[in-house]
Amino acid sequence: MSRPMQFFRRQSLRSWIALAMVCALLPLLASAVAGYAVYHQTIVQPFRDVLARQHDLLISLERIQGDYWTISEALNAYVLTGDVAQRETFDAAADRIGAQFARLEAAASVSNAGQVQAARQEWDRAFADAGAVLARPRGSVAPNVADLQQVLAVERELPVAARRLEAVLDRMRAESEASHAAALLAFRRLELGALGAILMSLGMMGLGAFIVNRAIVLSADELVAGARRFASGRHDTPVQITVPPELAAVAEAFNTMTRTIQEQREQLAEHARRDGLTALLNRREFDAALGARLGALTAGGPGFALLMGDVDHFKRINDTYGHVEGDRVLRRVAEVLASEARADDLVFRYGGEEFALILNDAGPEAAAAVAERLRLAIAAVFEAEGTGTAVTLSFGMAFCAAPAAPEALIRVADGALYEAKAGGRNRVVVRGG
Numbered sequence: 001m002s003r004p005m006q007f008f009r010r011q012s013l014r015s016w017i018a019l020a021m022v023c024a025l026l027p028l029l030a031s032a033v034a035g036y037a038v039y040h041q042t043i044v045q046p047f048r049d050v051l052a053r054q055h056d057l058l059i060s061l062e063r064i065q066g067d068y069w070t071i072s073e074a075l076n077a078y079v080l081t082g083d084v085a086q087r088e089t090f091d092a093a094a095d096r097i098g099a100q101f102a103r104l105e106a107a108a109s110v111s112n113a114g115q116v117q118a119a120r121q122e123w124d125r126a127f128a129d130a131g132a133v134l135a136r137p138r139g140s141v142a143p144n145v146a147d148l149q150q151v152l153a154v155e156r157e158l159p160v161a162a163r164r165l166e167a168v169l170d171r172m173r174a175e176s177e178a179s180h181a182a183a184l185l186a187f188r189r190l191e192l193g194a195l196g197a198i199l200m201s202l203g204m205m206g207l208g209a210f211i212v213n214r215a216i217v218l219s220a221d222e223l224v225a226g227a228r229r230f231a232s233g234r235h236d237t238p239v240q241i242t243v244p245p246e247l248a249a250v251a252e253a254f255n256t257m258t259r260t261i262q263e264q265r266e267q268l269a270e271h272a273r274r275d276g277l278t279a280l281l282n283r284r285e286f287d288a289a290l291g292a293r294l295g296a297l298t299a300g301g302p303g304f305a306l307l308m309g310d311v312d313h314f315k316r317i318n319d320t321y322g323h324v325e326g327d328r329v330l331r332r333v334a335e336v337l338a339s340e341a342r343a344d345d346l347v348f349r350y351g352g353e354e355f356a357l358i359l360n361d362a363g364p365e366a367a368a369a370v371a372e373r374l375r376l377a378i379a380a381v382f383e384a385e386g387t388g389t390a391v392t393l394s395f396g397m398a399f400c401a402a403p404a405a406p407e408a409l410i411r412v413a414d415g416a417l418y419e420a421k422a423g424g425r426n427r428v429v430v431r432g433g
Contacts, residue, residue: 057107060100064123067093067100075130087134094127115171216244219251226254235262275349277327278334286348286356290406293358303401304360305367308413309337309374309393311353312425321389329391333378340377342370355393356413364399364430371395371428379426392426399432 070093078086101120108116219241226239235258241251275282281289293304311317311333318326330353337347337355350356357374359367375393382391396417400409416429423429 057104060103064097064100067097078134090134223251230258278331278349280334280347280349283351289346289358294403294406298403302361304358305362305397305399306409306413307357307359307371307395307397308417309355309395310417312392312394314353317389336378336381337374340374367397367399368430371397375428394420394425395428396420397430
């Protein structure tokens with residue numbers, strides 16, 4: 001197996017979900033990049049171009065307006081003083097005005113072209129008139145009186161040209177401010193829309209992550225936790241998954257398997273406690289129960305009685321009727337003992353045809369009465385069945401009111417049972433523990 005395949009196989013469910021979300025978001029990211037490019041090309045860049053063009057127009061207009069006053073001052077000074085330097089100042093300002101008008105004509109929009117052209121014509125007339133004045137040499141103020149009217153005409157033309165230029169400037173400023181305000185409003189709306197879209201996208205991504213985490217990752221974690229609880233022996237807590245349905249079905253199957261295994265374990269544990277033929281508690285359970293009961297006496301608990309019973313002439317039954325009948329007799333004896341014993345008493349198959357009962361919370365007289373009732377019940381049942389097999393039990397009982405060793409108590413009960421057998425069977429013999 002190649003390394004890339006090994007790498008992908010080792011990834012967790014979270015990694016696969018994250019990869020799936022990334023793949024799902026790639027088209028959205030590509031759309032966002034393409035949208036930004038279109039937005040930049042169709043809105044941002046044209047707006048920047050408009051602003052740059054309007055900025056150039058406004059700068060050119062302001063410079064022309066400033067040079068108008070420079071020309072007016074130079075013309076007045078030349079007329080009054082005849083200073084040649086003033087004519088040079090005029091020529092330099094006129095060159096700048098010409099260059100600025102060339103820029104204005106190149107950058108003016110359709111709506112502004114007529115006003116720029118009118119301003120240029122006003123300038124051309126003022127320039128021609130001013131040029132005629134400057135062409136004549138000047139020595140003093142007196143010689144200039146003859147063409148004073150022409151100078152005054154130039155003086156009137158320059159303010160008119162300046163005002164016309166100022167009107168163009170004001171119009172351009174108003175248009176610039178209006179377009180700028182509209183662009184800013186559009187930008188603000190776009191920004192708010194983009195912000196809303198981003199926030200909504202982030203919210204939806206968070207919601208999607210929450211849903212995925214809640215529906216899949218947490219459910220998978222619950223499955224893992226349930227498997228670990230089962231492995232540690234804790235089978236009482238089922239796996240709780242409701243979404244998604246697929247994992248809920250897996251959880252239900254897991255819970256069903258857990259219940260089945262637990263039931264089988266309990267059945268096996270119960271079978272291990274029971275005798276296979278009679279279904280009574282077996283010898284191992286007898287030893288454990290007797291030890292626990294004697295331990296309770298050490299803690300100051302009430303006394304109890306140990307009753308040992310043995311089927312009379314059981315070998316004769318097997319020899320006469322066969323082992324199948326012998327097994328039936330043992331099962332029937334077990335049924336009678338279990339049904340006739342008190343609710344708190346414990347009934348065991350001790351071994352072979354021997355049975356044992358632990359009679360809890362019973363004094364010697366009460367325990368002896370229970371044993372006698374059991375003896376009579378067994379004899380009556382088999383007599384009533386009319387099978388021809390007479391079955392009786394002999395009982396030996398040891399009462400225990402003080403702590404003792406289990407073996408010692410069993411020997412006392414066995415001795416009483418032996419005495420009942422020797423005394424003619426089908427009887428109860430009681431001895432103190």
